[in-house]
């Protein structure tokens with residue numbers, strides 16, 4: 001894939017002039033680490049192979065908790081052997097940039113981004129929590145993911161991945177912080193997202209409506225391309241190091 005060097009240079013110039021920027025990322029950021037995206041044309045994309053209403057909704061979990069936990073165990077094992085790619089490593093070299101991410105993986109953390117610098121809008125797959133929301137939550141071992149089990153604290157419900165499923169609310173504090181940040185930044189770098197899942201995708205419009213600039217990095221066009229001041233077409237593992 002040829003990278004448009006003119007667009008890239010202009011985006012670089014913009015970034016150098018901006019004192020306050022942030023990143024908004026999606027599954028494409030982790031694709032070069034071997035983590036499956038959700039809705040690429042690629043036949044391996046998760047929603048091309050699996051039904052999100054069965055596997056990523058609370059009703060699907062209540063219907064067949066064993067099926068959901070087994071699917072997450074497969075994804076967790078896959079993540080346990082993945083490594084941060086050049087895109088994650090590049091972002092870890094930018095300590096001033098907050099990373100707003102839809103990704104539930106921990107590859108930004110493993111690349112060296114501090115926990116405080118990452119806003120996980122859709123939760124974290126390396127944690128479990130009580131489905132009855134008794135408040136109990138714990139980190140799990142990705143390489144030995146737990147099977148279906150009851151909450152050890154309240155013994156009243158199952159444990160489930162601490163991720164946001166379709167139809168569930170985003171973590172309120174993280175969401176509010178993300179909204180505030182996207183209204184304030186001079187530039188939002190949108191990386192590897194189809195920008196189709198709301199409310200997360202709405203963050204891009206918030207920056208645009210506040211007169212912030214938008215740089216989009218993606219292998220394909222997406223609804224975010226229409227909002228972009230600069231569209232950088234190509235893999236994030238190449239484009240992020242080139243941009244910074």
Ligand code: OAD
Nearest residue numbers: 026027028031037038039102192193194218219220235236
């Ligand atoms: P998607 O799978 O919807 O989109 C991935 C995007 O990354 C696509 O636009 C691809 O073109 C792009 N892409 C793929 N490989 C890339 C690469 N190497 N470099 C740059 N871009 C690349 O993933 P998300 O937008 O993250 O939510 O999906 C949003 C949410 O939908 C997810 O958080 C998840 C999913 O259902 C829940 O499960 C609630």
